[in-house]
Amino acid sequence: MVDVSSAVLTAEMIQASQAGLKAVGAGLAVGLAGIGTGLGEMGIGAAAMGATAENRDMFGLALLFTVIPETIVIFGLVVALLLLFS
Amino acid sequence: MLEPRKMSRLLIAGTKAEMGGVIADLYRRRLFHIEDFVGQEEYAGFRLGMPLAGATEASNELLKIRAATNAFGVHADGGPAPHRLSPAELRRSLQTELPEVDAQADELVTRRARLETRQKDLESRIAELQPFATVPIPMDLYRGYDSLAVLAGHVPADVTITAPHEKEYAGGKKGGFLVVFTPIGDRDAVERQLLDAGFAAVRIPDETGMPADAIARYQTEQASVEKELEGIGRQLAGLSELHASFLLAADELLSAEVEQAEAPLRFAVTDQTFVAEGWVPTADLPDIKASLERITGGKIHIEELPIDYDHDAVPVEYNNPRFAHPSELLVDLMSRPRYNEIDPTLLVSIVFPLFFGIILGDVGYGIVLLAMSFGLRRYLKGEAGNQLLDTLRNSSIAAIIFGLIYSEFFGVELPWKPLVFSRHLGIGSAAEAGAHGPDAAAMLIVSIWIGILHITLGRVLSIVNHARMDHGSHRTKAILAQTGWLAFMWGILVVIWSMYPIPLMLDLSAIGDVVAPIGLRPFGIIGIAMILYGMVAIGQENKLDLFELPTVISHVLSYARLLAVGLSSVAIALVTNYIALDLIVRPQLAALSPVGVVIIIVGILVLLIGHVVNLALGLLGSGLNSLRLHYVEFFTKFYKGGGRKYIPFGMKRLYTSEE
Structure with a gap:
C-alpha cells in the first residue's frame, strides 16, 4: 500500500499534471463540441436532404442550413488550440 | 462588373409570313429570351400561335431517334463532337439511315423483351418445382384423380394426421415440405388438421416426369436464353458505337427544328400577324434589329419597351471578367442574383480561393490538387464541370502560395522558416528538438480581422443594395x-x-x-x-x-475556422509523417534486414493512406468551410438572390454545324 499522506508533490509533478489536464481539457472541448454539432446537424441534415431530393435548386440553401451548427465545433477547436499552444 | 448584364425588353411584331424567318434568325443568334404569351390584358384579341408546318413530322422523327438512342444506350458526354455533321448531310442520312436504324433497334428491343419475359417465366417455374424435387414422385401422379385430393405445402415440422391418407414428408432446416393424398370425402378434416399445424399450401405445377429432370431441362433453357441475351447486348453495344455520332447529331438537329417550329406557341398572334415579347442584352440590341430588318426586308416592327423593375422579372445573365466566370457556379448554387442587386461573383472569385489557400496552405497538397484539376477534365465535361475544376485550379494555386508562406510540404518544413506565421506543431522529432508550437493566438487574431473586414464589406454592399432596390x-x-x-x-x-x-x-x-x-x-x-x-x-x-x-x-x-481547420489538417499530416517515417521506417533503415524491408513498405503504405485521407479531408474542409463563410457569414448580410436565369432562345450546337 502506498501511504498517500506521506506522498510529496514535486514541482515537476505539478507541471506534468497541469500539462496533462490541459490536454484533457482540449480533448473535452473538441469532443463535446463535436457531439453538440453532430446533434444539431442531425435533424437539419435529414431535412435538407429531403428538401434537396424534392427540388435540386434547394441545394445551396440546404448546405447553408446544414453547416450552421458547425461553428460550435470550430469554437471547441479554437479553445483546444489556445489551451495547447498559448 | 458587380452587376449583371444590362437587358432591354423587346417587342417584335410582323406579318405571319415573316414569322418563320424571324424565328430562325433569333434561334441562330441565341440572344432572345422569350417572354411567354399568357393572355395578358393588353393583348385583348390575340391568341396563342400554332406550331409551324413540319413540327409533327420532326417530332415523330425525333421520337424514333430517341427510341433508338435509348435502345442502343447512347450517352452524350457533354463535350462537343470532334467533327460536326452538316445539316444537309444529316437530312440526307435521316432519309436513308433512320428507317434502317429504327428497324434494327425495334427488332432487337422486341427480341430482348421476349427473352427477358421467358427468363422470368423460367425462373418462376424452377422456383415452383424446387420443393417438389425433394419428393420422389413423378409430377404426372399429382393430377387426374376423381376420388383423391392432393395437398402440397410447407409445414414447420412433420404432422400426424388422423383421417385416412397417404403422405410424403421431406424435412429441411427451415421446416419441411409435405405432400398428402387423401380421399375427397376426408379432405376437409385433413385440411383442418394441417392448418392447425401451420401448413402453407403451394400450387402444384403443371408438369410431367420427375421434378428434378424438369428443373434440369429448364436450367439448360435458362442458360441458352442468357447466352442469347448477352449476344443481343453485344449487338446493341456494337450498333451504339456505329450509330452514336449519327444519333446524337440527328437528335440535336431535330430538337432544334422542333423548338423552332413550336416557338409560335409562346407568341401572341392574330389571323395575319404575330407579336413576340422578350429580352435581349442591351449591347446586342442594334445587331438584332439590323439583322431582323435585313431578313424581312424591313417588313417588321421592333420596339424597345420600358422596364418596370417592380413587376417585370428581368432575366439575369452574369457579366464578369473571364477569371471570375468559374465562381458563377458557386453563386448559382446559392441563387442567381436579382437584376438590380450587386452580383458578388467577382468578390467570391477572389476571396474563395484566398480562404481556401489560408486553410489548406500546403505546397504538396496544392500541387496534387492542381494536377487533379487538370487530370479530371477528361471525365468532368460540360460547363458546370469546367467551372468546378477552374475553381479548384485557382484554389490550389492559392494553397501553393500560402504553402510557400507557411513553409509546408505535406506537413514537412521547407528549407526556409515560415515567412509570417508558423503552423508547425511540436510533434515527433520537432518536439524533441524543443520547437515552439504554432503561432495560434496571432493567427486567431488575424482570422478575426479577416472576419471583421469581410462582414463590414458585406454590410456596405447591403447599404448599396438597399439604396438601389x-x-x-x-x-x-x-x-x-x-x-x-x-x-x-x-x-x-x-x-x-x-x-x-x-x-x-x-x-x-x-x-x-x-x-x-x-x-x-x-x-x-x-x-x-x-x-x-x-x-x-x-x-x-x-x-x-x-x-x-x-x-x-x-x-x-x-472566421476562426480559417485557423482552426487549417491547423487540424497540419496536425494530421504531421502525425502521419511521425508514425510512418519516425516510428516505422527510420528504425528499420538503421539496420536493414529482410523483415525490415517489408516493414518499410508497410510504413510507406501508412504514409500514403494518411496523406490521401488528409488530402480528401483538406479538400472537403477547406472547400466547404470557405464556401460556408461566404454563404452564411457574408451573403446573409446583403444578398437576396432569386433572380430569373437568362435562357436565350436557341441551342449551343455540339454535334452539328450551323446551316
Whole structure:
C-alpha cells in the first residue's frame, strides 16, 4: 500500500499534471463540441436532404442550413488550440 | 462588373409570313429570351400561335431517334463532337439511315423483351418445382384423380394426421415440405388438421416426369436464353458505337427544328400577324434589329419597351471578367442574383480561393490538387464541370502560395522558416528538438480581422443594395439599420480595445483615464455609444432583429475556422509523417534486414493512406468551410438572390454545324 499522506508533490509533478489536464481539457472541448454539432446537424441534415431530393435548386440553401451548427465545433477547436499552444 | 448584364425588353411584331424567318434568325443568334404569351390584358384579341408546318413530322422523327438512342444506350458526354455533321448531310442520312436504324433497334428491343419475359417465366417455374424435387414422385401422379385430393405445402415440422391418407414428408432446416393424398370425402378434416399445424399450401405445377429432370431441362433453357441475351447486348453495344455520332447529331438537329417550329406557341398572334415579347442584352440590341430588318426586308416592327423593375422579372445573365466566370457556379448554387442587386461573383472569385489557400496552405497538397484539376477534365465535361475544376485550379494555386508562406510540404518544413506565421506543431522529432508550437493566438487574431473586414464589406454592399432596390421611407430605414449593425460590431470592438491591449489590434487601453462612475475609459464610452446607436438603428427597422444581435459576435468568431481547420489538417499530416517515417521506417533503415524491408513498405503504405485521407479531408474542409463563410457569414448580410436565369432562345450546337 502506498501511504498517500506521506506522498510529496514535486514541482515537476505539478507541471506534468497541469500539462496533462490541459490536454484533457482540449480533448473535452473538441469532443463535446463535436457531439453538440453532430446533434444539431442531425435533424437539419435529414431535412435538407429531403428538401434537396424534392427540388435540386434547394441545394445551396440546404448546405447553408446544414453547416450552421458547425461553428460550435470550430469554437471547441479554437479553445483546444489556445489551451495547447498559448 | 458587380452587376449583371444590362437587358432591354423587346417587342417584335410582323406579318405571319415573316414569322418563320424571324424565328430562325433569333434561334441562330441565341440572344432572345422569350417572354411567354399568357393572355395578358393588353393583348385583348390575340391568341396563342400554332406550331409551324413540319413540327409533327420532326417530332415523330425525333421520337424514333430517341427510341433508338435509348435502345442502343447512347450517352452524350457533354463535350462537343470532334467533327460536326452538316445539316444537309444529316437530312440526307435521316432519309436513308433512320428507317434502317429504327428497324434494327425495334427488332432487337422486341427480341430482348421476349427473352427477358421467358427468363422470368423460367425462373418462376424452377422456383415452383424446387420443393417438389425433394419428393420422389413423378409430377404426372399429382393430377387426374376423381376420388383423391392432393395437398402440397410447407409445414414447420412433420404432422400426424388422423383421417385416412397417404403422405410424403421431406424435412429441411427451415421446416419441411409435405405432400398428402387423401380421399375427397376426408379432405376437409385433413385440411383442418394441417392448418392447425401451420401448413402453407403451394400450387402444384403443371408438369410431367420427375421434378428434378424438369428443373434440369429448364436450367439448360435458362442458360441458352442468357447466352442469347448477352449476344443481343453485344449487338446493341456494337450498333451504339456505329450509330452514336449519327444519333446524337440527328437528335440535336431535330430538337432544334422542333423548338423552332413550336416557338409560335409562346407568341401572341392574330389571323395575319404575330407579336413576340422578350429580352435581349442591351449591347446586342442594334445587331438584332439590323439583322431582323435585313431578313424581312424591313417588313417588321421592333420596339424597345420600358422596364418596370417592380413587376417585370428581368432575366439575369452574369457579366464578369473571364477569371471570375468559374465562381458563377458557386453563386448559382446559392441563387442567381436579382437584376438590380450587386452580383458578388467577382468578390467570391477572389476571396474563395484566398480562404481556401489560408486553410489548406500546403505546397504538396496544392500541387496534387492542381494536377487533379487538370487530370479530371477528361471525365468532368460540360460547363458546370469546367467551372468546378477552374475553381479548384485557382484554389490550389492559392494553397501553393500560402504553402510557400507557411513553409509546408505535406506537413514537412521547407528549407526556409515560415515567412509570417508558423503552423508547425511540436510533434515527433520537432518536439524533441524543443520547437515552439504554432503561432495560434496571432493567427486567431488575424482570422478575426479577416472576419471583421469581410462582414463590414458585406454590410456596405447591403447599404448599396438597399439604396438601389428599395423606395421611400423603407429605403431610409433599411440603410439606417445597416449602419446600426456596423456601429454595433465596431462598438463592441472599441469597448474591448479600450479595456485590454490585444496584439495585432488597436490598443486604446492606455488612452485617457477611467471615468469613475462608469468604470470605462473615454474610448469605452464612445464604444458604448456606438453600441446603443446600433441597437436603436436596428430596432427602428424591425424590433425582432434585436434578437439577432448575438450573431454579430458568433459570425465574427466563426472566421476562426480559417485557423482552426487549417491547423487540424497540419496536425494530421504531421502525425502521419511521425508514425510512418519516425516510428516505422527510420528504425528499420538503421539496420536493414529482410523483415525490415517489408516493414518499410508497410510504413510507406501508412504514409500514403494518411496523406490521401488528409488530402480528401483538406479538400472537403477547406472547400466547404470557405464556401460556408461566404454563404452564411457574408451573403446573409446583403444578398437576396432569386433572380430569373437568362435562357436565350436557341441551342449551343455540339454535334452539328450551323446551316
